[in-house]
Amino acid sequence: MPIRIDDLSIADDDLLWRRLHPDWVLPADDGFRISSAAFKDGRREVSVDLAALTTQEKTLAGFPDQGLAEIKAGVPRSLSHAIVRDPIEDNPAHALICEPPGQPNRKRERDAKEIARQASILKMPQRK
């Protein structure tokens, strides 16, 4: 995995959107909650969209059953994760939340849980 440099042109208050697989949302006492699984990736970089550069419709295009979560960039950054722009074909808003280099797996669990706890659900995923 390349070493990623935190892109400070992305402000702490900038919003990041991540699509939600139906299995990433669970019932909770006060409604629903996001599983920490939503903010983990075995490749150690979690894909998101920069909300300022896209729309909910564009982010969800092609994934009608998936939901959408929102998190401020400052949350993963406060856990020492880097936020980098990573525009890809057809999605100039694509960005990555990158784990600190050399982070042990065990801290990954804790961080994902904290990010999920602070994320909010913009759109619920749909079960088939």
Next chain:
Amino acid sequence: MSTPRYDQAIVIETDPVVEPDPLVLSRMLDKLAELSELPENWDGYGSPGIQPVVKETASDLIETLHKAGAPMPHFAPVSGGGIQLEWRKKNRELELEILPNGEIAFLKAPEPGEMEEGILPLSFHADVFELVKWFNA
């Protein structure tokens, strides 16, 4: 601490707090089968499907969870090819994540804000029994 001799029996406490429920076992295996069918790019972010070593570890883990009397967990795929199992009751939470390389990471949270985490050893059965016992208590 003295090292046990090979002719000494090592007894591992494996009595479940809760009796194993065959229905839970069946539901866990069904969910694993469902997740195993996920195609490439199931998350829309280029994730591979569930990795073969993850399926193998998950089958073994499910059998151990059943014997330990674990309640039905919530199953979630993890981008990159892993699977997560999680339980929550009141303030007690337990997560087991099978990583794409087949290792199992755990996180237990006895109270909000308190967390203990780590990687289970390759021979994880006794540790899983202890985690389930802790959760069920």
